[in-house]
Each structure stands twice: as C-alpha cells, then as structure tokens.
Amino acid sequence: MSSLSIHTHASLQATLSPRLQKAVRLLQMSSQDFAQVVRDALDTNPFLEQDEPALIDAAAEAANDEPDEPQLTWGADGIRRLARAPDLTVFDTLQAPISLADHLLGQLNVLQLSERDRALALAVVESLDEDGYLRVPVAEAGDAADLDPPPDAEELAIALKRVQALDPAGVAARDLRECLELQLANISDPQQRALAARMLRDHLDALAAHDFRGLMRRLGCDGSSVEAACAAIRRLDPHPGWRFSPPSTAYITPDVIARKVRGRWVATLNEAVVPRVKVNRDYVELFKRHRSAQNDELGAHLQEARWTVRNVEQRFSTILAVAEAILQRQHLFLAYGPMAMKPLALREIAQELGVHESTVSRVTNNKFMATPCGVFELKFFFSRGLGTARGGECSPTAIRGLMREMIAAERPGQPLSDVEIARELEQQGLKVARRTVTKYRQLLRIDPAERRKEHAVPR
Numbered sequence: 001m002s003s004l005s006i007h008t009h010a011s012l013q014a015t016l017s018p019r020l021q022k023a024v025r026l027l028q029m030s031s032q033d034f035a036q037v038v039r040d041a042l043d044t045n046p047f048l049e050q051d052e053p054a055l056i057d058a059a060a061e062a063a064n065d066e067p068d069e070p071q072l073t074w075g076a077d078g079i080r081r082l083a084r085a086p087d088l089t090v091f092d093t094l095q096a097p098i099s100l101a102d103h104l105l106g107q108l109n110v111l112q113l114s115e116r117d118r119a120l121a122l123a124v125v126e127s128l129d130e131d132g133y134l135r136v137p138v139a140e141a142g143d144a145a146d147l148d149p150p151p152d153a154e155e156l157a158i159a160l161k162r163v164q165a166l167d168p169a170g171v172a173a174r175d176l177r178e179c180l181e182l183q184l185a186n187i188s189d190p191q192q193r194a195l196a197a198r199m200l201r202d203h204l205d206a207l208a209a210h211d212f213r214g215l216m217r218r219l220g221c222d223g224s225s226v227e228a229a230c231a232a233i234r235r236l237d238p239h240p241g242w243r244f245s246p247p248s249t250a251y252i253t254p255d256v257i258a259r260k261v262r263g264r265w266v267a268t269l270n271e272a273v274v275p276r277v278k279v280n281r282d283y284v285e286l287f288k289r290h291r292s293a294q295n296d297e298l299g300a301h302l303q304e305a306r307w308t309v310r311n312v313e314q315r316f317s318t319i320l321a322v323a324e325a326i327l328q329r330q331h332l333f334l335a336y337g338p339m340a341m342k343p344l345a346l347r348e349i350a351q352e353l354g355v356h357e358s359t360v361s362r363v364t365n366n367k368f369m370a371t372p373c374g375v376f377e378l379k380f381f382f383s384r385g386l387g388t389a390r391g392g393e394c395s396p397t398a399i400r401g402l403m404r405e406m407i408a409a410e411r412p413g414q415p416l417s418d419v420e421i422a423r424e425l426e427q428q429g430l431k432v433a434r435r436t437v438t439k440y441r442q443l444l445r446i447d448p449a450e451r452r453k454e455h456a457v458p459r
C-alpha cells in the first residue's frame with residue numbers, strides 16, 4: 001500500500017527583493033514616465049527636494065569641448081532648438097491649429113450674404129462631422145438655425161450648395177459619391193474628368209471592386225483610358241475634413257545626444273530628462289537629532305529618498321554607458337548612413353559593460369538618441385547579421401538602405417519587382433529571400449511594383 005510522507009530539504013534559489021524588482025521596472029520606463037515617478041516621490045517624501053541646477057561656465061565648457069557640428073539643445077517639450085536662440089520658446093515654434101469649421105467660416109465671412117443666408121450656411125457648417133461629411137438631414141440643420149419663418153426646401157438647398165462650393169472641395173457631401181463628384185473639377189484632363197464622372201455616377205460598384213474589365217466593357221473604353229480615370233479618382237480626397245483635424249503629435253525627447261568632438265563621436269546625457277533631485281540634509285540632521293521609535297515611518301521615508309537618488313544616478317549612468325558603447329560600434333552609420341550599419345547583438349554590449357543581457361534590453365527600450373541623422377531608439381542600432389556570399393555579415397538596416405537606393409534609381413515605368421530586387425541583391429553577394437524583400441519594402445513604406453508603375457511620372 002502507498003503511504004504519504006513529508007520531507008524537508010535545503011536549497012538555494014535566487015530571488016529579487018521588492019526594491020530590486022522596482023528598480024528593474026523603473027529602468028525599463030521611458031524618461032518621461034520615470035520623471036513622473038520621481039515627481040510623485042518629491043510630492044510624498046519629505047526628505048526629497050528639487051535640486052537647483054548648478055551654474056556652468058559656458059566659456060570654460062566651450063574651451064574643453066569643441067563640437068564639429070553646431071550645438072543643439074533639447075527642451076523637455078521635445079522641440080529641438082539652436083543654442084544661439086535662447087529666447088525662443090515652444091509657443092514660438094508651434095502653429096495654432098485651425099478647425100474645419102473655422103476654415104469654412106473664414107470663407108463665409110468674406111461673402112456678401114444676408115443675415116438669413118449667413119445663418120443657414122453657418123447651421124450647415126456646424127452640422128458637419130470631423131471628416132467634412134453632412135450626415136444629418138439638411139432640414140434638421142436648418143432647424144438648428146432657429147429662424148422665423150422656418151427655411152423652406154429651396155433655401156436649404158441653396159445653403160448646402162453654398163457650403164459645398166467652399167474649400168476644401170468635397171466638403172458638406174452626404175455620401176462618398178457626392179464627395180468625389182464635388183472634386184471632379186480638380187481633374188485637369190477633360191476626357192479623364194468626363195470618364196471619371198460616368199464611373200462615379202453609374203458604375204461606383206465596379207470601381208470599388210477594382211473591376212477594370214467590367215468598367216471597360218460597360219463604358220466602351222480601352223484599358224489605358226480606364227486606368228487613367230481610375231488613377232485620377234484615387235488622387236481625390238474621400239475625407240476632406242481630416243486635413244483640418246488637430247494633429248496628434250507625439251514629441252520624442254532624446255535621452256542621449258551624440259555629437260562629434262575632435263573627430264570622435266561622444267554621447268552626452270540630455271539634461272532636460274534627468275530629474276534634479278537630492279536629499280534634504282537639514283531634514284536629515286533634524287530627524288537624526290529627534291529620532292525615536294514613534295517616527296519609524298520617517299526612517300522608511302529617508303531610506304526611500306536615498307534609494308531614489310541612487311537609482312536616478314545609476315539609471316542614467318547605465319544609459320550613458322550603453323549609448324557610448326553603441327557609438328563605438330555604429331559610428332560609421334552616423335558618418336555614411338544606413339548602408340554602413342553593422343550587425344550588433346545585445347550580448348556584445350552586455351559583455352563589454354559587465355551587465356546582464358536583460359539589463360541592456362531594458363536600457364534600450366523606450367530610450368532615444370539624437371544624432372545629426374535623426375532621433376533613433378537605442379534598439380534601432382541592434383540587429384542580427386545576415387550572411388553574405390563572402391562569409392561576412394550584413395545588417396538588415398544596410399540592406400533596406402540598399403533597397404531604397406535601388407528603387408529610387410529604377411527606370412520610370414519599369415519598376416523592380418520583389419523577385420528582381422532579391423536577384424540583384426544576390427548578384428551583390430547578399431542572399432535575401434523574396435519574402436524578406438517584401439517585408440523590408442513594407443517597412444520602408446514603398447508601394448509594390450504594380451502601384452509604383454501606375455504612379456510613375458515620365459522624366
């Protein structure tokens with residue numbers, strides 16, 4: 001018969017303390033999120049205080065570091081500014097957004113209209129959706145004007161036509177067909193315009209289904225005429241109001257700035273993202289003099305304050321060390337562009353810095369470096385190597401750069417297919433599968449060969 005028994009044994013197991021787990025989470029945060037955590041700590045911890053920036057002798061700093069490139073400064077708002085324009089604020093660089101309604105009202109205000117006609121046109125404008133469509137009945141828009149006597153059908157039709165005549169073309173349309181028909185005047189070729197009007201009026205279903213043969217049969221036209229008219233329709237805007245929608249711009253503030261000093265690339269921390277925090281020494285001395293068992297909570301706050309200051313220093317020193325190691329290996333990319341990018345693994349940086357590979361992964365997540373070539377996430381500089389015919393390795397970034405140059409140099413009307421691009425890459429010693437070429441082309445946001453052929457402009 002089987003029996004149950006209990007045994008005990010000793011074993012060693014590595015576990016992360018709660019504070020170390022928190023440090024790992026903070027290391028993976030973006031600088032904006034990390035700064036918010038520090039600000040919250042400043043609000044709740046009595047031993048933490050804002051550290052005032054020390055005054056730096058600009059002349060002495062300029063004598064020590066003479067950058068080869070013009071010095072750029074980055075504000076916490078993510079706007080890049082030249083150092084020689086200290087009076088420039090973020091409000092001087094931003095354009096005041098204008099809504100679709102404001103744009104239309106500005107045009108109505110210059111028209112010679114009676115008060116009644118202006119009120120009806122205004123009611124139509126106020127009833128438009130963000131994309132510029134009128135999706136409510138015109139009579140309902142007229143009721144919103146609250147006129148006495150109420151407007152009749154003819155007045156409402158005139159008000160609608162008056163708004164539809166404004167810029168942008170296609171605004172105040174009640175469906176897609178009407179929106180595109182209002183923009184037909186933008187097609188300069190009379191034959192294409194007439195053929196496009198017939199398509200929209202009588203064969204919108206075949207046009208939406210890309211049934212070119214059906215359109216040729218129904219319209220009695222050759223294939224080139226149908227393709228030209230379809231291409232002209234594709235250039236029309238199905239949502240004219242969206243161009244006036246407020247842009248959702250997400251600014252990126254770099255954590256590290258790369259610049260060339262005496263012929264060598266160096267990385268410096270962006271002071272705008274480094275929280276200035278320190279432990280208040282006066283409060284610490286006061287606490288030590290009056291410490292008792294009744295204020296153990298203050299002791300925990302003091303330990304947390306000291307840990308926060310050390311965490312800030314360690315976090316940004318690690319980020320700077322990783323960025324400098326990246327620059328040592330990828331400096332050719334900054335000098336010659338994407339085709340000079342080298343394969344780089346997280347393991348290489350981890351071994352050089354004496355840290356775990358997961359630490360490098362967390363450091364490079366949501367951290368950005370500003371370079372003369374643009375702002376890049378630190379992960380951008382890492383990629384696995386693809387084998388070449390000579391036994392070497394090439395990074396995917398370099399291959400994408402080569403693909404971009406090949407497509408830019410292709411003959412008008414004779415675009416390279418993905419198969420042809422893969423074949424040309426193989427001739428240059430790079431064995432890249434066709435599906436990989438397709439993936440890289442999509443990452444570059446380049447249309448396939450068929451679409452590039454349709455949009456080709458004769459040189």
